[in-house]
Amino acid sequence: MKALPESLRQLLYVVILAAVFAAFSATRTTAATININPSKDNTLYQFVASDVDRSNGIGTHLFTGTTEDSLIRRGVIAFDIAAAIPAGSTINSATLHMNMSRANNTTARTVGLYKLLTDWGEGTSDAPEQEGRGAPATTNDATWRHRFFSSSLWTTQGGNFSTTLSASASVGATGLYNWSSAQLAADVQAWLDTPASNFGWLILGSESTAGTAKRFDTRESVNPPVLIIDYTAPSNPPQPVSVVSRKPHGSSGTFDIDLLAATVRTECRTGGAGGNYQVVVSFANPVTVAGVSVTSSNGMATATQTVSGSVVTVDLAGVANVQTAMITLMNVSNGTNSGDVVIPFRVLIGDTNGNGSVTASDIGQVKGQSGQAVTIANFRTDVTANGGSITASDIGLVKSASGTQLP
Ligand SMILES: [Ca+2]
Ligand SMILES: [Ca+2]
Ligand SMILES: [Ca+2]
Numbered sequence: 001m002k003a004l005p006e007s008l009r010q011l012l013y014v015v016i017l018a019a020v021f022a023a024f025s026a027t028r029t030t031a032a033t034i035n036i037n038p039s040k041d042n043t044l045y046q047f048v049a050s051d052v053d054r055s056n057g058i059g060t061h062l063f064t065g066t067t068e069d070s071l072i073r074r075g076v077i078a079f080d081i082a083a084a085i086p087a088g089s090t091i092n093s094a095t096l097h098m099n100m101s102r103a104n105n106t107t108a109r110t111v112g113l114y115k116l117l118t119d120w121g122e123g124t125s126d127a128p129e130q131e132g133r134g135a136p137a138t139t140n141d142a143t144w145r146h147r148f149f150s151s152s153l154w155t156t157q158g159g160n161f162s163t164t165l166s167a168s169a170s171v172g173a174t175g176l177y178n179w180s181s182a183q184l185a186a187d188v189q190a191w192l193d194t195p196a197s198n199f200g201w202l203i204l205g206s207e208s209t210a211g212t213a214k215r216f217d218t219r220e221s222v223n224p225p226v227l228i229i230d231y232t233a234p235s236n237p238p239q240p241v242s243v244v245s246r247k248p249h250g251s252s253g254t255f256d257i258d259l260l261a262a263t264v265r266t267e268c269r270t271g272g273a274g275g276n277y278q279v280v281v282s283f284a285n286p287v288t289v290a291g292v293s294v295t296s297s298n299g300m301a302t303a304t305q306t307v308s309g310s311v312v313t314v315d316l317a318g319v320a321n322v323q324t325a326m327i328t329l330m331n332v333s334n335g336t337n338s339g340d341v342v343i344p345f346r347v348l349i350g351d352t353n354g355n356g357s358v359t360a361s362d363i364g365q366v367k368g369q370s371g372q373a374v375t376i377a378n379f380r381t382d383v384t385a386n387g388g389s390i391t392a393s394d395i396g397l398v399k400s401a402s403g404t405q406l407p
Contacts, residue, residue: 040122054134055141060221064205065212078200088234095180099223102215108172109206116199235339250387252374264354290331297323350401357405
C-alpha cells in the first residue's frame with residue numbers, strides 16, 4: 001500500500017482524535033435526578049396590631065397573595081440540598097412542584113420564588129379549619145415580623161428576600177404547578193456549594209389587590225412540595241488494585257508486567273505486526289464499564305474491553321512502539337463510586353530493565369540470559385514473547401531498538 005501523504009495522515013489523526021474525544025465526552029457525563037421534600041415550610045401571616053403574631057408551622061397548607069380582607073400571606077420553604085446531593089456536583093436543572101389546593105377564584109396570578117437571605121423557623125403552630133388565618137405562633141415559628149418567634153426579627157417585616165426573581169408560575173385553578181428556570185438551578189447550586197447560605201425561597205403571590213390568595217399544600221400534607229433536581233456527580237472512580245500488561249510466551253507460560261509498579265513498569269515486549277497487547281485491570285469489587293478508548297501517538301490504536309466481575313480485560317491493537325498510550329475505561333462503576341479510570345501504557349520494545357531507554361545495559365541483560373529457559377524471573381528479556389529460551393532473535397531485537405527512549 002502506498003504511504004499516505006503526510007498532510008493527509010495528520011488530518012486523519014485529527015479526525016480520529018476528535019472521534020475519540022466525542023465518544024469520551026458522550027459517556028463521561030452521568031446525570032442523576034433526585035426528588036426531595038422540604039426540610040421546612042411555613043406561612044408569614046401579615047401582622048395585625050390588634051392580634052397576636054400568627055404562623056402555621058405544622059399545618060398542611062401555606063399561603064400566598066392577599067386575602068379577601070386585604071391581608072398579605074407569604075410562603076417560605078427550604079430544602080436540605082447538601083444532605084441529598086454529593087458535594088462538588090453540578091446542578092443541571094431544578095424544578096419546584098407544588099399542589100395548589102384552594103383559592104377564592106380561578107383567576108391566574110403570578111407566584112414567584114425569591115431567595116431568602118436569612119434563616120427562619122418552623123415551630124409547632126397548627127392553624128384550624130382552612131388555615132387561612134393561621135394560629136398563634138409558637139417558639140421558633142416564622143411570622144410576618146419574626147424569623148424565629150419570639151427571639152429574632154426580620155429586618156424587614158414580611159421577610160428578607162432577594163429582589164432577583166428565581167422562577168415564577170401563573171397559578172389559576174387548583175392543581176399541580178411547576179417552577180423551573182436557570183436561576184432556580186443557580187440557587188440550588190449555590191446552596192450545595194455553600195450550605196450555610198441556604199435559607200430557601202420566599203413564595204410571593206400577587207399582592208396587588210384583595211382576593212388573590214392561593215393555598216398550597218405543605219410537607220405535612222399528603223401532597224408535599226417536591227424539588228426535582230437533575231445533577232451530575234463529580235467523577236470519583238473506583239481505584240484499580242492491579243493493572244498488568246499480559247502476554248503469553250509460547251509454551252513457557254503467560255507473564256504479567258505490573259503497570260502500577262514504582263519502577264520497571266514499561267512494556268518491553270513486541271506487539272507483533274498488529275501492535276497487539278492486553279491490559280488487565282482488577283478492582284476490589286465487581287464493576288460495570290461504559291466503554292474504553294485509547295489515545296496513542298500515531299492515533300491508530302484501538303481497544304475493546306471485556307468485563308468479568310471485578311476484572312476488566314482490555315485488548316489493544318495498532319499500538320505503536322515508543323510511546324505512552326492512554327487507556328480510558330469510561331464511567332467505571334462499582335455501585336458506589338463511578339467515573340473514568342485512565343491508565344498510562346508505556347511501550348518501549350527492548351527496554352528490558354524498564355528504565356525508559358534502550359541502551360547497552362538492556363543489550364547486556366538479554367545477552368546474559370542467552371540460552372536460558374524463559375521463566376518468571378527473566379521473561380522481560382524474551383522480547384519476542386515466543387517462550388522457550390532466550391535466543392539470538394531476542395538479542396537482535398533489543399540491539400535494533402538501541403537508542404530509542406520514551407518521550
Ligand atoms: Ca410546615
Ligand atoms: Ca533500558
Ligand atoms: Ca524469544
